[in-house]
Amino acid sequence: MRRAVPLLLVLASGLALTACGQQADPPESPARPTSSDDPRFQPLAAYDISEDDGRTIGRARWTLAKECMARLGFDSLKNLATDPVPAWPQRPSGTGVAVLIAYHTSGDLRYGVQDAGKAARYGYEVARADYERTYPDKKWTLSEYLALTGEFVGDDPKSVRGHRIPKRGCLGEADREIYGSNLQDRIDPVLDLESESLRQGKRDTAWNKADKAWSDCMRKAGYRYATPEDAATGRDRDRQELEEQLNTPGYDPDEPSALEKKTATADARCKQRTGYVRTVHAIDVRVQQRLIAKNRTKLEEQRDWNRDAVRRAGDIIEDQD
Template sequence: MRTAAPLLTALALALTLAGCGQRSGPPASHPSPISSNDPRFLPLAVYDMPDDDGHTVGTARWTLAKECMTRLGFQGLRSLDIDPLPAWPRRPEGTGVVQLALYTSDDLRYGVQDPEQAARYGYQAARAEHEQSYPEKDRTLSEYLALTGEFVGEDPKSAHGHRIPRRGCLGEADRAIYGTNPQDRKDPVLDLETKSLQQGRRVPAWQVADRTWSACMRKAGYQYASPRDAEIGEDRQRQDLEERLTGASRDPDEPSVLEKRTATADARCKQETGYVGTVHAIDVRIQNELVARHRATLEAHRRWNDDATRRAEEILEDGS
């Protein structure tokens, strides 16, 4: 089950999956779905890395990365606490790059569903979940570059006289675990899950569900054609821009009152119209069809993950 994980974007950098395997390993409060009627149930998830294995891989990754960082001269990271696993490094602010994070979670595949959660987090529950699971740690620019190898412009390619490995110490660790860097390899599960949503939204029954949800939202005072439109919230983006232009200050990580109210109405309309049950059933049907057509590729991906988990276990056993 893939849980909250960020997709990081940075000026002059390609879109990169942050964590690269750290998508797994949710808190114990996330039990696996046991019924196909559970909206978290996804046929494709069977071929993804299990949560426990994801934690094992993440622990091995950071164990190796600490050794690499020490080798590069970052002696202070020798005792870096990796329990809980740190978040994937973010480039420090004020270093000439604008970096944005988009958080995703299987629990929110169809958008907000819990009015109480929406009233607290707006549309940012995935970010909050990720931050709770993987605490952010402040990094210097030199530490960030050595860990990730994500260079921009004139960034130094070495640290303390040592050449930074390709994709940094975390990339070096991934190659030891996976044999290659996951970023260089297409993730068939993620790809097919995306295709399933794209195909599902073209199904007439899904479109009817969108219109029924939209009618409910109009009664609540909101004009959105679909839950995706509500989550993007172009009207809220305009309001935020106007507030900034007038000098109003607000924590950008804190959802606005309007966002919370919109998300709460969104979740309530999903419950009142049975939206999630309808679209989930369509999603499951399409995913089953995709699994049947791509079973060999998916099985190879599962074996790839299993092999990585075994190597990670060996790494941790050798270091114990």
């Protein structure tokens, strides 16, 4: 399972800061696949937190965060629902800061868009759409946001209502009680090796051939991209999308452009026609298995660390019942 809303890139007055997003459970899906023929099967997932355990940790995190917020004077949050857990807080608009969010993907999106129906509706924003359907959005005041996250920019106040905001906010304080430290301060070997597996896999000759077959299919559909990553980035769409934005009344910047949707749909169909996912998934599985063999000790330590966190989270929830 992949537990995170991805990194937030915060831009203000020419200052660039990075802040980690919520380590939360992903949208619900069937039980973790065990067959290597299933493209969602990832050997490294055996060392990660399951979806059920992720939900337990999410509920415990927000349970503790609510208590912290009440301590800081936000009594109105005492009854905040924690099942399902809220979306990771976003800085309110109009505070002079632009926040760009990149959604980390895994599972059935690890190799890019594959479902032509979803691609036709969401373009390359399937991960964002899945996340937004799963986690209730809530608008926060700037004081609430800072108290929850401790993600300060510029002259943001470091205290609220006479109380000092904890390191990484109330959600960070909750993580320290559950995990013993903040997730941002710890290297997750599962995440690292998932990325390394893709890097190594893409150097494989068979992966390159799969890219070539996909590229040839896309060319027949009228698109010139060497790899699916190039299509998803879509630098060639920037000009047309800007024109669409300027010429469309009530344009929604969160809605993928018509061109993006058409491209993503062609992308998914070419993956299906060329057997792209089957090929690259088989390579990915082999690479992950090699990486596991070389890094088994630290992976087992990570699994034990996760299990301890799930146990503590369960105790926290039980104490509230």
